[in-house]
Amino acid sequence: MTPTVIIDGTPVPVNGHRNLLELIRSSGVELPTFCYCSDLSVYGACRMCVVEVEGRGLQTACSTPPEDGMVVRTTTEATQRIRKMALELLLANHQGQCQTCDRNMRCRLQALADRLGVRRVRFEAPADRETQLDEGVALVRDPAKCILCGDCVRMCSEVQGIGVLDFAGRGSNVRVTPAFGRSIDEVECVYCGQCAAICPTGAITVRSAIDEVWKAIHDPARTVVVQIAPAVRAALAQHYGIAGGEHALGKTVTALRRIGFDRVFDTSFAADLTTVEEGAEFLRRRASGGPLPMFTSCCPAWVKYAEQFQPDLLGQLSTCRSPQQMFGALARKHLPADMGILPEDLYVVSVMPCSAKKFEAARPEFAQDGRPDVDAVLTTQELIRMIDQAGLKPAELPAGALDLPFGFKTGAGVLFGASGGVAEAVLRLLSGGRGRVEFREVRGLNGLKEAELEQDGRPVRVGVVSGFGNARALLEEIRAGLKSFDLVEVMACPGGCVGGAGQPWPADTGMRRERAEMLYDCDAVQPLHNAADNPFVSDCLERIGGSDRHAAHSLLHTGYRPRRRIDGQVIELDEKPPAARVPVSVCIGTNCYLRGSYDTLKRLMEAARREGLEEAFDFQATFCFENCKASPNVRVGEEIHGGVTPEEADEFFRSRLLPLADGRSCAAARE
Amino acid sequence: MTQAVAVREPAQDAAGRRFERIQQLVEEYGASRSALIPILQKAQEEYRYLPEEILTFIATALDLPPSTVFGVATFYAQFSLEPVGKYVIKVCDGTACHVRKNQALISSLRSRLGLKEGQKTTPDMRYTLEIVSCIGACALAPAVVINDRVYGQMTADKMKAVLDEIERVEAAAAGDGKEEQ
Ligand code: SF4
Numbered sequence: 001m002t003p004t005v006i007i008d009g010t011p012v013p014v015n016g017h018r019n020l021l022e023l024i025r026s027s028g029v030e031l032p033t034f035c036y037c038s039d040l041s042v043y044g045a046c047r048m049c050v051v052e053v054e055g056r057g058l059q060t061a062c063s064t065p066p067e068d069g070m071v072v073r074t075t076t077e078a079t080q081r082i083r084k085m086a087l088e089l090l091l092a093n094h095q096g097q098c099q100t101c102d103r104n105m106r107c108r109l110q111a112l113a114d115r116l117g118v119r120r121v122r123f124e125a126p127a128d129r130e131t132q133l134d135e136g137v138a139l140v141r142d143p144a145k146c147i148l149c150g151d152c153v154r155m156c157s158e159v160q161g162i163g164v165l166d167f168a169g170r171g172s173n174v175r176v177t178p179a180f181g182r183s184i185d186e187v188e189c190v191y192c193g194q195c196a197a198i199c200p201t202g203a204i205t206v207r208s209a210i211d212e213v214w215k216a217i218h219d220p221a222r223t224v225v226v227q228i229a230p231a232v233r234a235a236l237a238q239h240y241g242i243a244g245g246e247h248a249l250g251k252t253v254t255a256l257r258r259i260g261f262d263r264v265f266d267t268s269f270a271a272d273l274t275t276v277e278e279g280a281e282f283l284r285r286r287a288s289g290g291p292l293p294m295f296t297s298c299c300p301a302w303v304k305y306a307e308q309f310q311p312d313l314l315g316q317l318s319t320c321r322s323p324q325q326m327f328g329a330l331a332r333k334h335l336p337a338d339m340g341i342l343p344e345d346l347y348v349v350s351v352m353p354c355s356a357k358k359f360e361a362a363r364p365e366f367a368q369d370g371r372p373d374v375d376a377v378l379t380t381q382e383l384i385r386m387i388d389q390a391g392l393k394p395a396e397l398p399a400g401a402l403d404l405p406f407g408f409k410t411g412a413g414v415l416f417g418a419s420g421g422v423a424e425a426v427l428r429l430l431s432g433g434r435g436r437v438e439f440r441e442v443r444g445l446n447g448l449k450e451a452e453l454e455q456d457g458r459p460v461r462v463g464v465v466s467g468f469g470n471a472r473a474l475l476e477e478i479r480a481g482l483k484s485f486d487l488v489e490v491m492a493c494p495g496g497c498v499g500g501a502g503q504p505w506p507a508d509t510g511m512r513r514e515r516a517e518m519l520y521d522c523d524a525v526q527p528l529h530n531a532a533d534n535p536f537v538s539d540c541l542e543r544i545g546g547s548d549r550h551a552a553h554s555l556l557h558t559g560y561r562p563r564r565r566i567d568g569q570v571i572e573l574d575e576k577p578p579a580a581r582v583p584v585s586v587c588i589g590t591n592c593y594l595r596g597s598y599d600t601l602k603r604l605m606e607a608a609r610r611e612g613l614e615e616a617f618d619f620q621a622t623f624c625f626e627n628c629k630a631s632p633n634v635r636v637g638e639e640i641h642g643g644v645t646p647e648e649a650d651e652f653f654r655s656r657l658l659p660l661a662d663g664r665s666c667a668a669a670r671e
Numbered sequence: 672m673t674q675a676v677a678v679r680e681p682a683q684d685a686a687g688r689r690f691e692r693i694q695q696l697v698e699e700y701g702a703s704r705s706a707l708i709p710i711l712q713k714a715q716e717e718y719r720y721l722p723e724e725i726l727t728f729i730a731t732a733l734d735l736p737p738s739t740v741f742g743v744a745t746f747y748a749q750f751s752l753e754p755v756g757k758y759v760i761k762v763c764d765g766t767a768c769h770v771r772k773n774q775a776l777i778s779s780l781r782s783r784l785g786l787k788e789g790q791k792t793t794p795d796m797r798y799t800l801e802i803v804s805c806i807g808a809c810a811l812a813p814a815v816v817i818n819d820r821v822y823g824q825m826t827a828d829k830m831k832a833v834l835d836e837i838e839r840v841e842a843a844a845a846g847d848g849k850e851e852q
C-alpha cells in the first residue's frame with residue numbers, strides 16, 4: 001500500500017512529497033503562502049498555510065511531513081479565520097500605497113488580501129516601525145512594506161551563501177536589514193537581486209531607470225541607442241505569449257523604434273566578441289602555464305563577489321569586459337562617427353535581465369571623463385513597462401530587424417543567457433567546429449555541471465556553476481585539490497541570466513527552464529553558431545586595432561581589485577591619540593586575519609613597548625585596505641605595506657617604524 | 672556612600688588590552704557559531720557595550736556574516752549597542768515614583784549631565800541616564816539606582832550630593848593616574 005493522506009475527503013498518495021503543503025498543492029488546492037519557497041528551508045512563520053489535521057488540530061502545512069492515514073481539511077471555519085487574521089496583522093504592519101508601489105498588481109500580499117476577501121483591517125500599526133527608504137545603485141529597500149516573511153534572508157544566506165540581510169531587534173521592533181542598519185550600498189551585497197525576485201511585496205525592488213530613459217528619448221538633442229541582452233528575449237516571448245525568442249525580439253524591436261530609440265542592437269553580438277577575446281585569452285594563459293582555471297567575468301555580481309570574498313583568485317578572472325561593457329565601449333568609440341553625431345549626444349541604454357548590471361554600468365572603470373559608457377540600464381520588467389506606457393502591444397506588431405553592425409550575432413552569443421552558455425560558446429570556439437556543436441553536459445539547471453573537450457591533444461576541463469552557494473562549494477573543492485578545471489563559468493543567479501532579478505515574476509524553476517530552452521531554440525535558428533564565424537566581430541576587431549592588440553585590449557578588457565565588504569570601521573587601540581603620533585593601522589579583515597594579522601599587530605605593539613616607544617605610535621586595527629593579495633597589510637601614515645606576517649613583524653618594526661619614531665624617541669629619552 | 676573606583680590606567684594600554692581580550696575569547700571558545708553568544712557576553716563586559724567594529728571583528732573571526740552577529744546582538748535584551756557610561760543612573764518611573772514627582776528629578780539630572788533630547792550617555796562616557804519601569808522599591812519612592820546601588824527618597828539636592836561625590840572620586844583617580852606616569 002502506498003502511503004496516502006485524505007485531503008478534504010479525497011485520498012491522495014504521498015508520492016515522495018516532503019511536506020503537506022506540496023502534497024495539498026499537488027492535489028489541486030492552491031494553499032496560500034508567504035514564507036514557503038521550494039528552494040529554501042522551511043520557516044513556518046506566516047501561518048497562511050494552516051490546515052486542520054484530525055487528532056492534531058491546526059498545523060502549518062509547510063512544516064508538517066505527510067504521514068500515511070492523515071486526515072486533512074484545508075478550508076474550515078478555523079483555517080479561514082486564522083488566515084484572514086494573519087493577513088490583517090500583516091496589512092496593519094505594511095505601510096505601503098498600492099497604487100504607487102513598484103509591485104502594484106504583482107504583489108503577493110495584495111493578491112492574497114484580494115483572494116481571501118479582507119475588507120477591513122482591525123489592527124493598528126505599531127508606532128516604532130522602521131520606515132527609512134534605502135535607495136542603492138541597483139536595489140531599493142522599503143522597510144515599511146516588509147512583512148517579515150524572511151524569504152530574502154534565506155535566499156541570500158542559503159542559495160547565495162552570503163547573508164547580507166538578517167532579522168534584527170525583537171518584539172515590535174523586529175526588522176530585516178543589512179548589518180548595523182547600514183544601507184545596501186555600504187555592505188557586501190553583490191546586487192544579484194535574488195532577494196528582490198523572491199520578496200512577495202515591494203519591500204525590495206530593483207531600482208528603476210525608466211524616467212531617465214524617457215527623458216533622454218524626449219530630448220531632441222540626444223541620439224538614443226539600445227542593446228538587448230540574450231536572456232531578455234525569452235522572457236519577452238513568455239510575457240507577450242509570442243512563440244520563439246527571436247520572433248519576440250523582432251516584434252519588440254518594432255515597439256522600441258516606435259517609442260523613439262534610434263538604433264536597436266543585440267548584446268549577443270558583444271557576447272560573440274567576448275567569446276573570441278576570452279577564447280584567445282584562455283589559449284594564451286594555457287600556453288604560458290596559467291594560472292588556471294580561468295574564471296569567466298561576464299556576471300557583475302560574480303565579479304563583485306570575487307573582489308570581496310575571493311581576492312586571491314582575481315588574477316584568474318578573465319580580463320574580458322562583460323558583453324554589456326564591451327558594447328558600451330564600442331558604441332562610444334564608433335557610433336558617433338558612424339551616425340554623424342557629437343559624442344556627448346549619444347545616449348547608450350541597455351536592457352538586461354539583471355539588477356547587478358546597473359551596478360556594473362556605474363563602476364568607475366567603465367566611464368570616460370566621468371561619462372559612463374552605458375548611460376542607463378533597464379531591466380526586462382522596466383522595458384515591458386515602458387512599452388505598456390507607450391500603449392504598444394508587441395504581439396500585434398510586425399517584427400523588425402536589428403541594426404548593424406552590433407545587431408548581428410551567431411547562436412553562440414544567444415547562449416550567454418543560460419547557465420553554461422558562456423562555457424558552451426567558448427567550447428565551440430575551441431573545438432573549431434563550424435556547425436552547431438552541442439555540449440549538452442553544460443546545459444540545464446543543475447548547480448554544478450562539468451564537461452571536457454580535447455584541444456591540441458590536451459583535455460580542456462570545464463566547470464559551470466550558478467548561485468554563490470554552489471560557487472563557494474566548488475571553489476572550496478578546487479582549493480582542496482578535489483576538483484580541477486581549466487575553465488570555470490560562474491553566474492550569480494540559479495540557472496543563469498534567464499533567472500535574473502530583472503526578469504518578470506515569477507522566476508521559479510519552471511520559468512527558468514523554459515527560458516533556457518527558448519534560448520537553445522534561438523541558437524538553432526541562427527545561420528551561424530560559432531562566435532569565430534561572426535564576420536562583424538572580425539571587422540570590429542580589425543577596426544579597433546587590427547594587429548595592435550594593445551588598442552583592442554584597453555577597449556575590451558578591464559582589471560579587478562580587492563574590495564572591502566563593509567564600509568569604514570576602525571578599532572582604536574589608543575584612546576586619545578595625540579596628533580603628533582605616527583598612525584599605524586593593521587588590517588584585520590578576513591584575508592589578513594586568516595594570514596595572522598592579529599599576531600602581527602600584537603608583535604608590533606610589543607616591539608613598541610619594548611623600545612619604550614608606545615607614545616610614538618597610534619595603533620589601530622582596521623578592516624580591509626583592498627590590498628588583500630598582499631595580506632597581511634599594515635598601513636603606516638598613508639602608505640600600505642603588504643606581506644607583514646607575524647614572523648616579519650619585528651623586522652618590519654625595525655626597518656619601517658623605528659626610523660619614523662626616532663626624533664620623538666630621543667625627545668622622550670631626554671625627559 | 673561612594674563606590675570603589677578602579678585607578679585609571681594609561682589609556683592606550685586599556686584599549687589595546689580590551690581588544691586583545693576579544694581575540695583571546697575567540698581562541699578560547701573556538702571559531703564556531705555556538706561561541707557567538709558567550710563571546711558577545713564577554714565582549715560586552717570588556718567594552719560595557721558592543722561597538723560596531725568589535726561586532727565586525729567577531730564576525731570576521733567566526734566567519735559569520737556581520738548581519739547575523741548584528742541580529743543576535745540586537746535580539747537579546749542583555750546586549751547594548753549603544754555606549755553605556757561608567758555610571759548607569761536608572762530613575763524609576765513606576766507609578767509610585769511617578770506620583771512622587773520623579774519628573775523634577777529627571778529634568779534636573781538631564782541639565783546637570785548636559786544630556787540633549789534623545790541622548791542617554793554623556794560624551795565622556797561617564798554617565799548613562801535611563802528611565803526604567805518599576806524596580807520594586809516603591810516604599811523608597813522616588814527611587815534611583817546607580818550601578819546596582821539603590822538610593823531612596825531622592826530629591827534634586829540629594830542627587831546633587833551623590834553626583835558631586837562621584838566627581839570628587841573621579842577627579843582624585845585621574846590625578847593619581849597622572850602622577851604615576
Ligand atoms: S542582491 Fe543578492 S547579495 Fe544582495 S542582499 Fe539580495 S540576495 Fe543578497
Ligand code: SF4
Nearest residue numbers: 146147149150152199
Ligand atoms: S523584505 Fe520582502 S522577502 Fe524580505 S522579509 Fe520583508 S517581505 Fe519578506
Ligand code: FES
Nearest residue numbers: 033044046047062
Ligand atoms: S507558508 Fe507555511 S507558515 Fe508560511
Ligand code: FES
Nearest residue numbers: 587589592625628
Ligand atoms: S583583508 Fe583586504 S587588505 Fe586586509
